[in-house]
Amino acid sequence: MRVSPTRLLSLASGAALALAVPAGAQTLPAIFPQPVSAKLTGNDLALGRKVVLVHAGRPDTEADALVRRILTGAGVERIETASRLPARLDGTYVVLGTGDTALVRSALARTGTALPSQDEGYALASRALDGGTLILLAGKDGDGLYHAAQTLRQIVRGPAVPALDVIDYPAMPVRGTIEGFYGKPWSMAERASHIGFLAEMKANTYIYSPKDEPFARDRWREDYPAETLKALGGLVDTANRQHVTFVYAISPGPSICYSSAADLEAIRRKFKALRGIGVRSFYVALDDIEYTKWNCPGDEAAFGAPGEAAAASAQARLLNAVQADLVAADDHGSLIMVPTEYYNVTESPYKATLRKELDPRVVVQWTGTDVVPPAISVGDARAATKAFGRKTLLWDNYPVNDYGQSAGRLLLAPYARREAGLSADLSGIVSNPMNQEAASRPAVMGLVAFAWNDRGYDADRTWQASARYLANGDPQVTAALLAFFDTQHLAPTFGTQPWQPQAPRLKALIDRTRDALALGDAATQADALAALGTAADRLATAPDLIRAGVTVPGFVAQSAPWLEATALWGRALQLTVSGLAAALDDAGGGDTAGRFFTEAQRLAAQAAAIQPIPGAVRPEGPIKVADGVLDVFIQDAPNLVLATGRAD
Known part of the structure; x- marks a missing residue:
């Protein structure tokens, strides 16, 4: 995360909105899973170019390596190691250890933080103390210490870390x-x-x-x-x-x-x-x-x-x-x-x-x-x-x-x-x-x-x-993924009724368009078609953004047939929206709308015929994208408006 006067908050639609944050305001970072308790205690703390890593007892190799990667990625140039904290801090010190060590108990007292008693629990505290900074990663056990390091990975903001307290432990073992x-x-x-x-x-x-x-x-x-x-x-x-x-x-x-x-x-x-x-x-x-x-x-x-x-x-x-x-x-x-x-x-x-x-x-x-x-x-x-x-x-x-x-x-x-x-x-x-x-x-x-x-x-x-x-935090790729996720939202059971619906966000826009066409108000129709057109554009371009921007290995290759089909369905929806707009425009005429609708249905048929990667999944079957929502609307669209004008 970066320290910035703006924060990008993801909207339910997958778009992003920049909200101004007053200069100097501190914001609590997002931590996943949601911790039991997290609160800010002061201004952001600069890590500086040198950090002293203080191990309480025998270091956990993986936790130590993770913390070092976090610090190096945040711009720390020099990491020294020590086995104790000085009486007065003269720089940035990161303490790693479990609560059964005297060093961690002392650091907990200096930060005024309590360590949870639950297995895998941890406390993470960061404070400006004396003339320096103390960052404490304390685990109830070795697992808790490692979880604390994973939380540190999420909260470091460029060259700084927020001053906060996190008290956390799992609900289920x-x-x-x-x-x-x-x-x-x-x-x-x-x-x-x-x-x-x-x-x-x-x-x-x-x-x-x-x-x-x-x-x-x-x-x-x-x-x-x-x-x-x-x-x-x-x-x-x-x-x-x-x-x-x-x-x-x-x-x-x-x-x-x-x-x-x-x-x-x-x-x-x-x-x-x-x-x-x-x-x-x-x-x-x-x-x-x-x-x-x-x-x-x-x-x-x-x-x-x-x-x-x-x-x-x-x-x-x-x-x-x-x-x-x-x-x-x-x-x-x-x-x-x-x-x-x-x-x-x-x-x-x-x-x-x-x-x-x-x-x-x-x-x-x-x-x-x-x-x-x-x-x-x-x-x-x-x-x-x-x-x-x-x-x-x-x-x-x-x-x-x-x-x-x-x-x-x-x-x-x-x-x-x-x-x-x-x-x-x-x-x-x-x-x-x-x-x-x-x-x-x-x-x-x-x-x-x-x-x-x-x-x-x-x-x-x-x-x-x-x-x-x-998306590794990229807002455009995130929005593209959310649009793609929506087309794969249906969660089936062994029965005939799914336990989660298909494409709820896209369906809401399509239902709004159907209602607007039925009501016959020109302004309402124009607004609904504009919103649906924006969704169609997002759907058509999402696969390329995902292919270029997703950083998790395997996701693009494993999703390849669905991405290919989504691009075609997105283009088909674009053409369908254009066809409806042409049919509503007296100057457009039925022939123009018809050409849009015909091409949309051709692309829809092409998309519906795409097959999964052979042997990749059992059972196999044609790739489905927003089925029951997108395909039905594209099929119905020519009958929703009767064009009365003439073609250009």
Whole structure:
């Protein structure tokens, strides 16, 4: 951010408005996720050319490196290190450490700041003291310290930092993503980039569970090839350094024999190999499988006739054995499972048996009131706690697009319709993202912001912040992205009714135009067509701005067919607006309007025929852009006005 007499505030339409700020006024920077508390305490503080970095105890390598990058990027030319603060400050000092050190406790006292007691909590304080500046990054633990450094990254304004206090901690202990979709898995490079993104957003969990990864599902009994295991080890190291827990998931359900000692040993061998590369948290997925028949005769002998209760009993025995292994390893690992009945809270023999027999330390995942629920309430979460006998970890199937109703779509609407207060009744939330990693980030950013501070979460504000993040702060690119996001706003369920509408901003302008044409007032018609024409121009030019200006690797390539189609739909809308204007103009005539309408419909047909990148997503289908809104209006437009004049 820059110190400036103006601030650009993003409007809901995606445009920007410059608001004058009185000279010398201080403004609170935007911090995402929304912190528990943030307040200004004085004038902005110049960092200067030299900064002394003071470590309390053993430095966190990644936090130290991040702070150094922030300072260097802000124009600091020289960074020195020290292990104590002078009695009087004679320059800029940045203290990094945790609250169990005397140095941090002393710095907290000097700034008059309190450190929160919650895990992953932190305090960030910046003050003019004596003749210098003190910037304190204090963590309740190492994770909290790293989160404090991520907040510092957001608040530095060019060569200065605001004088403020931030007291912050997460509402939910687990926040992140599960790569749990069907179709083409992410590449190792995409995963590493995504983990870095999670770290920036103060998320702490990445679950490796791609459905089409053969050694985790279909060939789960087999050892990983050495090269693959090495690549996974690099990914685990990336996550560990950035304070993100890498959770390895195995999906043995389609073929496992629960009573087989050999199958249990295969899981143990697989987990031992993963433990050898640094994994400490594990997951057994038992979703999307048949549970009213056995995979081997031994299971019927051990657990009785196949059925819901027998399946739950078999699963509990397997999971309890794996949980006992983790305890015996004494590496503070954890075990998560997703049950076969992973959605709804309806009481059943399966849930009752699992609730009774499953080790209470095993974390249970739940997707809500449906596979893709339209909303999740506090009452829903409380019912899930009762059904499973523990707080559940929400597997939120948004923005995943691997099911029939999502064919041809990117899901770019804001994360919404999850009730504030869920933090009291969930152990956390993870998002199941799209096959398109970078394009998943707007929704994921909303989800992790909600999980951090559900009571302070603002869906639309975070959605706009995600566009600024992708645009690296460029206002034009941000506006282009928001226009593009609007065309991909529809969020489907497994049913016929979406839980978020398609293109609400564009639809409002189209509805206004339809009403103006129906009312027949010339001034109202002209105003409505002008506003719609501006939106059409924005839509037509947005793809080029996005291609040139988005800085997140992968976003443009992954979104390529949708960007191509959006440009065509934007041009078609431009021509449609011109056709309506010509039809309303007595001097224009029907022939001119007709030519506009014909060309618009030709481009619309061309756009509607664009296909996704082969193999990039499952299921495939024609690319959809503001469908049900834009296509319908372009088709209807020639019948909305009867041109009575003559052609030029």
